[in-house]
Every structure is written in C-alpha cells, then in structure tokens.
Amino acid sequence: MLDFPRWRKIWLWGLTFMVVLCAIPSFFAALGVAYPDELPEPTVNLGLDLAGGSHILLEAEPEQVAAQRLQNMEESVRTALRDADPEIRIGDVSTANGRLSFMLEDTSEIDRTREILTPLMNGQGLTREWELTVVDTSRVVLTPSQQAIDTAVTQAMDSATDVVRRRIDELGTREPTIIRQGDTRIVVQVPGLQDPEQLKELLGQTARLEFKLVDLDALPNDVAQGIAPPGSQIFPYAEGTPGEGTNIAVRRLGGIQGDSLTGAQPGVDPQTNENVVNIQFDQQGGQRFAQLTTQNVGKPFAIILDGEVLSAPNINEPIRGGGAQISGSFTADSANALSISLRSGALPVDLAIVEERTVGPDLGADSIRAGLIAMGVGSLLVVLLMIATYGRFGVYATAALVINVTMILGIMAILNTTLTLPGIAGFVLTIGAAVDANVLINERIREERKRGRKVVTAVENGYREASRAIYDANITNAIAGALLFAFGSGPVRGFAIVLLIGLVTSVFTAVMLTRMWVADWLKSARPRDINI
Template sequence: MRNSKITYRLVIFVIVFIFGVVFSLPSLLQLEKGAKINLGLDLQGGLYMLLGVDNQEAIKSKIKSIASSLHYSINKENILVDKVLTNDQSIEFNLLDASDASKIEDLLKEIQGLDVQKNHLSYTISFTPEEIKNIENFALLQAVETIRNRLDQFGLAEPTVAKQGEDKILVELAGIKTKEDELRAKERITKAAHLQLMEVDDSKMSQASSMSESEAQSYGLVILSDAKNEALKYTLKSIPILDGSMLTDAKVGFSDTSNYPVINFTLNAEGAKKFGDYTGANVGKRLAIVLDNKVYSAPSINERIGGGSGQISGNFTQEEARDVAVALRSGALLAPVKLLEQRSIGPSLGSDSIKMSMIALIGASVFIVVFMALYYGVAGIFADIALLVNVLMIIALMAMFGATLTLPGMAGLVLTVGMAVDANVIINERIRELLREGMSIKASVENGYKNAMSAIVDSNITSLITSIALYAYGTGAVKGFAVTLGIGIVISMITAILGTRGMFDYFMPSMQKNNQTKFWFGYRKK
C-alpha cells in the first residue's frame, strides 16, 4: 500500500472519529469528568405531575391589579370618589363630582377588555367574555413559562414543562428519587410567590379576629394572617399599593438586626414611583409586605422611601429564602396551580428500559454489521466503520449540548443505526451495477458515488425535514426522538459520503492491483 492516497475526505473522517471517541467516552463509561448525556424521566426515574390552573383566581388577581392601577390614577388626577371596592369579578365605585366623569372615562378607555356599566355616577367594571378567555389562556401560558424558569434556576437538568390540552400543565422531573427532593420540587412548582404591598387599616385592627369576610369586604378590607403567628390577624385595604408584577429582582441577604436570611427585592421604574409617592404621602401609617396572602412584616412608614427597594423578613432558613427569592425572580404565578395527578417513576423501571433498549441497539447493530460484511465484503466493513463513528458522534454531540436521552430517543438511535447504512447500501449497489457493465473498479467507485448522490441527499433531506417538524410541534418525548434522529441523519451524511469515500480512495491502489471484486465488493466480476 505504498501508493495509498490520503485524501481530505479521510482526514475529516479520522478527525470526526477521534472527536466522537473523546467526547462519547464520559457517557459510555460514566466517567466523573467530562460532559455526559442526561437521562430522561423514563430512563432514570423521577417525578411526573399533571397540574391544573385555577382560572377564577387568575381573574380575581387581574381585577385587583387593575383596581390598584385605577386607584393610583384616580388619586393622581384628583378625581373624587367615595370608595373603590372590589370582589372576585368586578370593581365598583361612586363618582362624587359629575364634572370628573370625562376624566374617569378617559382612564377606563386606556384599559382594554373592560365591560363598564354606568348608572348615573355609579360605576361597575368587569371583564368582557373575550377578555376572560384571554386571561385564562395567558394564565396557563404564564404558568408554563414561570414553572420552567423556576426549575431552570434551581439547576434541574432538562425538566419537561409543557401545556397539555386546554387547561393543564405536564411536568416531568428526572432524577427525583427521595421523598425530600419530591416535596421540595412540588413546593418550588406550586408556590404562587405573589408579592403585594398593602396598606394596614389600624382603625379596624381591634376587630380583625371577629370580623367576617363579607363585613371586611363592605369596608373595602381583607383580613390576612401573620406568617409567623396564625392567630395574629391584620385588616388591610383590599386594593394593593403595588404587586409582584413590578418586581425586577430578588436576592437573599442577611438582616442587620439578626442572623436570619432576608429577601431584598427591587422594583421597576413604575413600581418605584408608586412606592415613593405612596410612602411620601402616608408617613406614620403602616405598610404590610404580603407574600402568598401571608403578612411577613408591617412596618411604620417613617419617611418617603425612594429607590424602589424593600425587604421581606420571616425567620427563613437559607434554603427557604433561596427558594422564595428564585420564585419571586422567575415571576409570580398569575393563578395558583393545583396538583391533579402525580406518579413517581422508580429508577428500576428506567434500568429495565435502558437494558431492553441496549439489547435492541446492540442486536440491530450486530445484525447490520454481519450482513454488510458478508454481503458487500470490504465495502460493507467500510460501512460498518462509518456506522460506529455515526453512533459515537451522536452520543458525543448530545453530551456536549447537555441533551436529555429518553426512551423515544433510544428508539431514534436504534432507527438511526439502520438509516446510517442506507446511504452505503445505495452507493454499493450503484458500484456493483457499474462493475456488471464492465467498468473498472476506480471508475465504478467514482461514478457509483456520483450516481447515488441525488437519491441519498433527497432521502436524507426529507427525513431531516420530518425530524425538524417533530421537534417543532411535538411534546417532550417526541422531541427526544426527533433530536437523535436529526443528529443521526446529519452525521450519516458525513460518515457515508466523506468517510467511506476516503477509505475507498486510500485502498484504491490495492483494489486495482488484485482486482478481486468479490473480496472488495461482495460481487464476482464475470
């Protein structure tokens, strides 16, 4: 093989082979160092949850948010109203000066989706049916995004969070094995993290324990418990000064007066202005910091507070403070989520799945390797080497990008093994056809690749388009199948077209010298 030719195709193939070996070994041998493929829920066990969104709470939360903005604008424009009252579905108030009617109507026109009922100077504001549907849809999509953000910030590997049907959310967390991990994960997901700054009505505090909800509502109040002492009740103005939608950051710190962790939060420009205006106009009053309908503190306002920052203290542990800060930072849930279904998948089921998938993968690979070698001779062995490189590269790329391998992904890998040799089967058959026509070995190889190229490219591109469509529109399990299939298709183009051609080029002098077509291509030339 003194005259063997090393072409750029062979060099690229060798580089790809080395790359595949180096970056796939950590996953194959489960080494401590190096990037490894994450195993999905169905392969390593974990937690499966189906959640529902409380749409009524979403509407109630939106009503309060609009009431807060409207209340701020009314005060800013010096519009005289007797009292702004809210319930679960509407906002009510009476205008005291008829000349302010045009001002209030201009304010209401700026808010989309409102159904405004006017009776002389009395206003009742609710949502249109279309807006209620929009709020429900937004609450579901916002919950999906918020839960995904929270799980990403907690460092969980490739969690699956997806909308299912019209009003449900699917959550899959791989690697959750202990009861403690399971409880903490549920707390992270379901915590509403709804922050509100609310005015304390000290004139009614003495009646807080005896006042009914309906009575409190008639005064425009809400009664909430203290976070540390359930028996301690607060009477708060039902319309919040501002809420967590204006929060931009939340970080864990430590109190100046104790060693307990606290949560320092920062508001956006609109929130900072509202906060500053309110504290400046209400020095001496108390402002309650409310998180998920629990009062964490209710300090007196000593002076105007500018800068748009505040602090939540509540004897948190370090872990609790971190969880709350992440929940606040990733966004409050517009509506609470409730657990509809839960399943814990044990790692033993995952081990069985891996074992059966590996049997299928190894069985398919061995059958293909033996068939190709027996039927196509050395050309078949070249295809087998390309197949090996193809599998190593799939594993290497998935490990590098931190992809999650699921059971459908394993199925995609098994299918890729069959598809990887498909191109070489087409090429080898084209070469054998040309040999039957009397062409030389060199001419048959060159023209065989040229004639097979259009069929290979067409079939692989259509398969690639299919895998892209599956990834774009499929759920988590289908995405895993699409990823492995798509990567396998792209890599097979490199290994089949460049790799095997590079090997043919290298051994071409020997092929031409002994002219043993049966040995090289599994076909005896007549």
C-alpha cells in the same frame, strides 16, 4: 477517486476522533465506571422515562384572573375619577357577581364619567373589553366581556408556564419538560429528581408579594373575628411569625405589588443575625416604594406573601434607592426558596397540584437494557448480512456503522441533549437506515462492473451516482425530523433529535469515510477485480 488529498484525510479523521472522544464519558457512565474528574465530562442526559424523576400536573383557577381584573379596574376607575377636574365623587363600590359597580354622588356627571372611563374599557386595538351600563340613573356598572376574560386566562397561563420554567431552571435540573395541557393545566416533568417535595414547595408557592398600609382605624375585635372595615382587607400572619394566629387589617388599594422586582437574594441581617431576603425594585417600582414610605413615615405597613403577613414594621424613615429587606422567621433554605420564587416572578394565578407521580429509575434501567439488546441484535444481523453480501465493502460499512453510533452519542453529549426511550428507538432505526447508503453505493458499483467498467471507474461512478439519491432521501427525512422537533414535545422531540443527528452522521460515515477507506485500498492494492 484515488486522488484523496492529505488535508482532507486529516480533516475527516480529526473530526471523527474529536466527536468520538466526546462519547467516551457516556460509555463510562453507562458501564458504571468512574470518570476522571480532571477531564471534561460531556455526557448524554437521560430523560424521565430512562432516569426516573418527578411528574406533576398543575391546575389553575381561572376565577382568580377575573377577580384580579376587577380589582385592577376598580383602582384604575378610582384614580381616573379622583384625578378628573373637577373630581367626580363616587360611593357604594361593589365587585359582586363579577361586575364593578358604584354610585355617583352627582347624577349629572354620567356623561363625563362615561367619557373618562371609555379609554379604560378598551383593550389593545381599541377592542371593547368592558361594557358600561347605567342603572337607576345613578349607578354605573362595568361588566367584562367573556372574550376578554378568556384572553386574560390564556395570557395568565402562558405567563405561569414561563414562571414555572424559570423556577425549575433555578434548581439546576437538566432538560425538564414543561408544557400546557388544555386551557388551565401545566404538565411538569423533571428527570433525575426522585424527591419531589422541593419541587412541589417551589411550584405551589405563588410568590405574590404585596406591600400594603395597615388600617389603624380598624377595631381590634372586628379584626380578630375576620371582619374588615370598608375599603380594607383582613390577612392572617404567616406560620412562624411573631403574630402567628392573629389577623391584621390593611388598606385594600394603594399599595405596591412585587411585580416590579428585579432581584432577590437570601442574606443575614447583621443586627439580628436572622435570615432575610434582600429585594431590589426597578426604577419605577423604586420610585413608588420611596413615595409610599415618604408619605407614611411613622405608620406601619404590612409585607404580604401569598395572602399571609410576614411582618408589619413601622416606616421609620423614607426608604429610597429601590432596595428593601423582608424578614419573617426564615430558615436558610426557606429564604433561598423565596428568593428563587421572587426572582422568577409571581405566578399570575394559583396552581394546585392535581396529580403527582414519581418514576423510579428501575423502569429506565430495564428500558436501556432492552434497548441495548435490540441494538446489539440488530447490529449483529446487519453486520453479518453486509459482510456476507459485499465482502470487503461490507466490512467498511460495518466500521462506518460503529463509528456512526458513537458519533451520535458524542454529538448529543456536545449539545447537552436528552436521551429518551423513543430516542433509543431512533438509535435502533438509525442502525438499519445507516447502511442503506452503503447498499445503494455497492449495488451501483455492481451495475457498473456488469457494464464492463474498470474497477476504479466503477467505484467512482458508484459513489457519485448513488450520492445523489442518498442526499435527496436524507433531506426529506431531515424535513420530517425538523417538523417533529418543532411541533412535538418531550419524548417526541427526543426521537426527532436522534433522527436528525443520525441523518448527518450516517451521510458522513457511510459516504465520506467509506469513500476515503476505499480510495486508500484501491491506491495501495490496485486490484484488477473486486468481489462485491
């Protein structure tokens, strides 16, 4: 017990000092005192319930997923039948009522059509996602299964959640909470963001970028009235563009989607001095873009973002290298926002804001004040009880408790974790639970002394025997905390983080540090009896 090597003392004090030092910036922030800029500043982040911020509930429209599946299937069917040898000609294509149907010009091609389309109707694992039926001997009807639609909606929502997370991370915010709610909703909570307008603009933008060829055969009067020729679509020009207030007709199929982008950066066109967005395709997307521009030199193509045309320039020459430039009367801020949206990826489905709340920091300040009061009162009562009951050993337990709370803050600052209101509850709980280890040790030492053990032997046995129960109890609590962290979200995880860190620091301070202090005292004082 008295043999406590110097290297172990240096290690214990060094580790304690380093972690406590990391908690100092958090105390400066809590007291409102300026912290020197020259020094590192690891601080504990405050959650939405403490720092205030923005709460937004997003809801998707699953019908868009089904419509997109129909469009993709139509393009795949057209390509497969066109590439067949010999080609299978079709007409009267319709996507009404959630089904894809078309007429065969040659009814004798029914069996060959079914054979060609069978691979397209099977999903992963050869699961049938589409049903093919023949009506009136010449019309082929493809109907998606409900299970396939539900699976597609789930995948789209998972992808949308990832896109939302990437966009918010681009804002540089700390510890946002982004979780699914139900089948078609996403909850977004961003601490510290008091003005949600930028967040709303970023999340409300689908960022679905498309490059489509302009239909030069469309009649201007029909286009102005929103009437699209067969095989084409009508899109309006975006606000602020030269064509604002007018429409344009583009070919519905055969364009390029922006899902193959690898980069997007805001910039300035050196010739016009306008804000633009420079984009870069991956290898496959670059090849498709080069092929599109090579085959259509001299023709206009429209750059469409979220259903609005940004511009429709002529293709003067093939565009190779996988790079392109988007212009559309951008400001510096709007060009940067569009770059963030394009880099993070397009949302697979539109998200509408159905609920919006801004949480002010006043509530958080009241919660922190109440938590500090509870912590202070609880700490004072625990200190008085420990000192009155165990004397010197109670003083050691009190010192360990103070260091324990400080080390929790230091470790949270090092890990850049977030403190929430339940986390404060975890702090208060840790104060009461932290001294349990010292109570077990001290009571065990009492028992050893009653049995007639000498002072050093009683203390040695007390620490050794009590440590087993302490480790067992903390391991079971750690398992519960790990499960809370793994399966919980938001404030629940905040509580779990404080609980797990508190378990580690409690064992370190209540067992290791107090044992070192007691060993030093016994070695220097060599008391014949102890008051415990």
